[in-house]
Amino acid sequence: MRKQDIVIMANKNLWRRKARTILTCLGVVIGTASIVVMLSIGIGLKETMERDMARWGSLNIIRIYPGMQYDREGSPSGEAKRLNDETVAELKVISGVVAVSPAFEVNGEARLGRKQGWLNIIGMDLNTLEDMEFSVEHGRLPSPGESFTIVAGSQVINQFWDERAARSRGGFDYEHEQQDPAELLNQRITVSVNNYSNPQNIKKYNFTVVGILDDKNMDRSWQVYGSLDDIKRIRDFMMQATSGGESGSPSQMPFKEGPMVSSRRDPRQEDTSNDYNYILVRTKDVAQTKKVSSELRERGYNAYSMADSLEGIEKTSRTIQAVLGGIGGITLFVAALGITNTMVMSIYERTREIGIIKVIGASFADVRAIFLMEAALIGFMGGILGLGLSYLASYVVNTIAGGYIQQGMMGGPGGSISVIPLWLALGAVAFAIFIGIASGYYPANRAIKLSPIVAIRNE
């Protein structure tokens, strides 16, 4: 029997009982639609959450903090790892790692012309900035070898306020206007820091802003970034133990200074005053981030990445999808029983006809093909219509519920709650067809087993 004849014959048979076929299809329509809509909501939520996550920090960057790694019960596991050049060298050779930059971080009062504010300055290996996904909206990134040039996050400008202007306007204005980040470009910022042990000892440093970061990564919008050496110099000054703040060679002093060492938490530990505040590791992609960060934790590092939180989100969204998909699955299972029922009924009605076609030469394969094709067609039609219904439902969910959620969430381009990717659409129809065929299998075998003679004698 030719394939097109099987399709034609099956199709003809189906439409002999229009109402019943339509009702059976309806079961598949609802089943498919509920699975697709449920899964699409799971997918939509995950996509939205991922997008939000990425705005709070790159998913390809791991931060390593000093100190112990703590297990779930809160007890320290392994030795505390030091963050020094040896560490940097160790990290660089881990597979999946693209770049490594140590970082020093200092805070200080800052002045920008008449405005004043508070500045968080991070020193990094300027060679790695591009690899660390720094990109500027205005100006450029500081070049390696430069001194006291910085790139500022997009919100840094908003940390400065003009006290006098505010006072003349009658008090402190809490909600001062958003200022244009570009205003900061090529400006000079003066930062004052004092020595920890001698607060009267104050030093001022002048920085030139050569670039403003774009606001892709909100994690960086409140900081300025300069060279590792500059920031280390400031830090060394702040940590100097000598009173009076005499000049010296701050970068070498702490090695020899006894008091510094004793001020550390663990007196047995070696001198760590030159250790970095943290180290940034850039990986190839999210998958590598997860792999590398868990490897780092295994090695005892206190590693953290946005991708780790993503794992939790993924797990949650997988659970949501499993539950929702399960509900749809049950619906589709009931629909499958409907198909089987319809096919069995149809075989009862057509017992005689099945006998006839067997007598005149329909093989087992022909009979099976006709019945499986009928069941598959029910699945196919139900799947297509169900998919149509899903798109409609998805649209409704996104317009109605989507509006509420966008209002509820702080700013940002609101994601869709329900997303139907192509694979889901195609998969749903394929699955509906599969359900049809699977449901038709038992009835088809019954049809095959009908003895032609009994079938003909019937009536």
Next chain:
Amino acid sequence: MKPIIQAEKIIKKYRMGTEVVSVLNSIDLNIYPGEILAILGTSGSGKTTFLNLAAGLERPTKGDIIIDGHNLNKISEKKMAVFRRRYIGFVFQLYNLVPSLTALENAVLPLIFEGVPARERDKKGRELLKEMGLGNRMRHKPSELSGGQRQRVSIARAMINNPRIIFADEPTGNLDSKTTVEILNLLTSTVRASGQTLMMVTHDIKVADYGDRIVEMVDGNIFNDEPNGSSGLPPEEGKEKKS
């Protein structure tokens, strides 16, 4: 001449609950190519049962049916469909057309299962239905046809793939006497024209008279087996006798 159908010691028993009913008691019969054989018997004598066994629709309790050298007992149920398609055409008392299909579609049904392309089989079907006098009824459903017309469609269906043997079980059982004559003339003349073998079952002596040879069955036994009294008569004369 080598028989096209050999029935050897055919026994058929049915189990009805605890009772065993013996329907056929060791039947031996040879049917030769080109023969028109009528099986005559009263109701319940086992005619239909024998025909079904001979056509491989049912299996004998004991004994062998050999068609053109193939022992049907050695052909699996699965392969039997293909075998029937090649060797056998059927004409039933109740026509057994598929109600949802048109006359043409019913007539070409065996070719569909054989995998013949639509154009080719429709051409063949039209020609055949025209020969059967149904040139203007091709698109009619069985329910829109008279009994005689339905039986013509079913004869066309039996003939369409040109099988070696035609089995007919009371082909005129539901028709009036005028139509009976028409149908029998049509059936026997086409069978003769294409050199096929016809095995026809009937309880009507007038119908049996169309056969070259009449086998009479009584209670599952062959009671009498002889050439038709007017054997040797060309079919034309046979027809004249009936009309």
